[in-house]
Amino acid sequence: MNLDEYRQAWKEDEAQMNITFDSDLLSKEVLRSHQSFQSMIYWRDFREVGVSLVMIPLWLLLGSMMSLPWTWYLTIPALIWIAAFIFVDRSRHPQRPSHPGEPLLFYAKESLEQTEHQIWLLRNIFWWYLLPFCISIMAFFVNVAWNSSDGLLGFSLLSGIGAIFLYVIYSAVYRLNQTAVTEQLEPRRDDLQRLIDSLERETDDENAGDIMELVAAISESESGCGACSGWLNWAENWNRLVPSWQTATAIILPTLAGALCGWYSGTQLQIPEMGPTLFQVIVGAVIPFEIVFFSICWSSSKKQKKIQVARDEEAASKPEDRIKTTSSDNGIRLPKAPALVILVLVIFLGVMAFVAIGAFFLHMKEDLNAHNAQVIKRSFHCTNRV
Amino acid sequence: MDDQDQQLVFINWLEDHSASVMKVARAYTLNSEDCQDLAQEILLQAWRSVPKFSGKSTAATWFYRVALNTAMNWKRKDKPRRESQQPLIDINVPEPHGPDSSERLLHQEMIENLYQAIHQLPKTDAALVLLYLDELSYQEMAEVLGVTENSIGVKLNRAKKKLATILNGGCDES
Structure with missing residues (x-):
C-alpha cells in the first residue's frame, strides 16, 4: 500500500468526522x-x-x-x-512565549534565546544574588562578633563561625543552581540548537530528524495555563505530599519532641550559651521537622516520578483508547485537613524562626550589657578602694 | 477587530478546519484524554491568534503554525487542571454499519495505522507528514516551518521515507 492511498483515506476520514463546538463556552x-x-x-x-x-x-x-x-x-x-x-x-x-502564529523556526530561536539568558543568569548568580547578601550579612556577623567578644581570639572564632555558616548555605544555593544549568538548561539549549540546525539546513541529513521537544517553555508556557492551574497544582501538591493523618503525625511528633527537648534544655539545663528558651525550643523543633519533612518530600517526588513513568507506559501501550469524550468535574480543590495542618505548621515555624533569631540577638545583647555593667561596677569598686 | 468580528472569523474558520484540529491533536498525543486536552488548547490558542491574523498568509498556513506550535509545546496537564476545564468540542465518528461496513472497517484500520506510524516519527517529521497529508503546497509548508521552500522537498522526502518504512516495513512511497 503506498502513501497516496493513506492520503486518500486521510481525506475521507476528515469528511466523516463530525465535530461540534460551543462558541460561547x-x-x-x-x-x-x-x-x-x-x-x-x-x-x-x-x-x-x-x-x-x-x-x-x-x-x-x-x-x-x-x-x-x-x-x-x-x-x-x-x-x-x-x-x-x-x-x-x-x-x-x-x-513569556510569543504569539503562537509565528513559524516554528522563529519560535525555536526565541526559546533558544530565553534558555541562553536563563543559563547566563544562573551561571552568574554569585555576582547578582549571592554576593550582595554575603557582604551585608558577613558585615553584620563581624560587627556582632566584634561587639560581643573580649579579645581577638573570640572575635576570630565568632566571625569564623559566621563565615562558615554563610559559606555552607550559599555554596549549597550556588551548587543547586549550577546543577539546574547542567542537568536541565544546557540539554534543552542543545536540543533547541539541533532543532534550529535541522530546520535551517538545506541538505539532507538522516540524523537531523531526531529532534526532541521544541521547548518545554522556559518558565510556564502560555499553553500550560488553562484553568486556575497555579492554585490547583499547589493544592494538589500539598495533598500529594501529606496524603493522610499518618503522614501528618509522622511530621508533627518529631517536631513536638524536638521542641520539648529544647524546652527542657532551656528551663532545666539552663546553659546561657545556647540562647534563650524560646530560641532553643524553636531550633529543637525546626531540626527534626526539616529532616522528616524533606525526607517525605524526597520520597513523594520519587514516587510521583514512578507513577508518571507507569502512566506514560500505559498510555503508550493503549493507543486504541482514543476518540472518546472526557468527563468533567469542576469542583474546586483545596488542601485537605492533614495537608492544611502541616502547611500551618510550616508558616508557624517560619515566623517563629525569625522571632527566635530576634530573641537570640536580644539575649546576646542583654548578656553583653550585663557583662559591661559588671565591669563598670568592678572598676567603680576598685576606684573607691583606692 | 472587536469581539464579535473575532468570534465570526473564528467560527467561519473552525467550520472548515475543525477536523484538522483533531488530527493534529491526535498526531501528537497517545490517548483520548490528552487528545481532547490538546485539541482544546489549540482552539484556545487559535482564538487568541485571530486578531493577529492579517491575511498575508493563507488560513491553512496560519492554522498550522498555531496548531503545531501549540502541539510541540504542549505538556500533559495534571489531572486537577484537566478536570477544571469543560470540554469545548464534541467529536462524533459514525460506527461502521450497513453494506459497506467492512470497507469502512478497513479504512479505519488504515487511519489507525497511519496515526501509530506518525507517533513513531520525530516531531518535526510528524509535522511535515501532517502538512503533506492535508495537501499543503511546498510554499505553505515552508511558511509554517519558517524555512526555505528548497529545503522542504528534501525534508519531506526523508519524512515520507521514514513513514513508508514504518507503515509498509521498508516499502518506499511510489
Whole structure:
C-alpha cells in the first residue's frame, strides 16, 4: 500500500468526522485562560520582585525591635538591588512565549534565546544574588562578633563561625543552581540548537530528524495555563505530599519532641550559651521537622516520578483508547485537613524562626550589657578602694 | 477587530478546519484524554491568534503554525487542571454499519495505522507528514516551518521515507 492511498483515506476520514463546538463556552474559556495567564505572570513577578521588597519592612522592624547594630540594615540595599535587578531583567527579557502564529523556526530561536539568558543568569548568580547578601550579612556577623567578644581570639572564632555558616548555605544555593544549568538548561539549549540546525539546513541529513521537544517553555508556557492551574497544582501538591493523618503525625511528633527537648534544655539545663528558651525550643523543633519533612518530600517526588513513568507506559501501550469524550468535574480543590495542618505548621515555624533569631540577638545583647555593667561596677569598686 | 468580528472569523474558520484540529491533536498525543486536552488548547490558542491574523498568509498556513506550535509545546496537564476545564468540542465518528461496513472497517484500520506510524516519527517529521497529508503546497509548508521552500522537498522526502518504512516495513512511497 503506498502513501497516496493513506492520503486518500486521510481525506475521507476528515469528511466523516463530525465535530461540534460551543462558541460561547469557548469564548468564556478563552477569557478564563487569559485571566489565569495574566494572574500567573503577575504572581510570578510578585514572587520574584515582591518577596525582596516585602523583606525590607520586616528587616527594619526586626532591626528596631531588637535594637540591632547599623550593619543589620546593610541587607536592605542588597534586597533593593535584587528586586531592581530582577525587575529590569524581566522587563528586558520577558519570559513569556510569543504569539503562537509565528513559524516554528522563529519560535525555536526565541526559546533558544530565553534558555541562553536563563543559563547566563544562573551561571552568574554569585555576582547578582549571592554576593550582595554575603557582604551585608558577613558585615553584620563581624560587627556582632566584634561587639560581643573580649579579645581577638573570640572575635576570630565568632566571625569564623559566621563565615562558615554563610559559606555552607550559599555554596549549597550556588551548587543547586549550577546543577539546574547542567542537568536541565544546557540539554534543552542543545536540543533547541539541533532543532534550529535541522530546520535551517538545506541538505539532507538522516540524523537531523531526531529532534526532541521544541521547548518545554522556559518558565510556564502560555499553553500550560488553562484553568486556575497555579492554585490547583499547589493544592494538589500539598495533598500529594501529606496524603493522610499518618503522614501528618509522622511530621508533627518529631517536631513536638524536638521542641520539648529544647524546652527542657532551656528551663532545666539552663546553659546561657545556647540562647534563650524560646530560641532553643524553636531550633529543637525546626531540626527534626526539616529532616522528616524533606525526607517525605524526597520520597513523594520519587514516587510521583514512578507513577508518571507507569502512566506514560500505559498510555503508550493503549493507543486504541482514543476518540472518546472526557468527563468533567469542576469542583474546586483545596488542601485537605492533614495537608492544611502541616502547611500551618510550616508558616508557624517560619515566623517563629525569625522571632527566635530576634530573641537570640536580644539575649546576646542583654548578656553583653550585663557583662559591661559588671565591669563598670568592678572598676567603680576598685576606684573607691583606692 | 472587536469581539464579535473575532468570534465570526473564528467560527467561519473552525467550520472548515475543525477536523484538522483533531488530527493534529491526535498526531501528537497517545490517548483520548490528552487528545481532547490538546485539541482544546489549540482552539484556545487559535482564538487568541485571530486578531493577529492579517491575511498575508493563507488560513491553512496560519492554522498550522498555531496548531503545531501549540502541539510541540504542549505538556500533559495534571489531572486537577484537566478536570477544571469543560470540554469545548464534541467529536462524533459514525460506527461502521450497513453494506459497506467492512470497507469502512478497513479504512479505519488504515487511519489507525497511519496515526501509530506518525507517533513513531520525530516531531518535526510528524509535522511535515501532517502538512503533506492535508495537501499543503511546498510554499505553505515552508511558511509554517519558517524555512526555505528548497529545503522542504528534501525534508519531506526523508519524512515520507521514514513513514513508508514504518507503515509498509521498508516499502518506499511510489
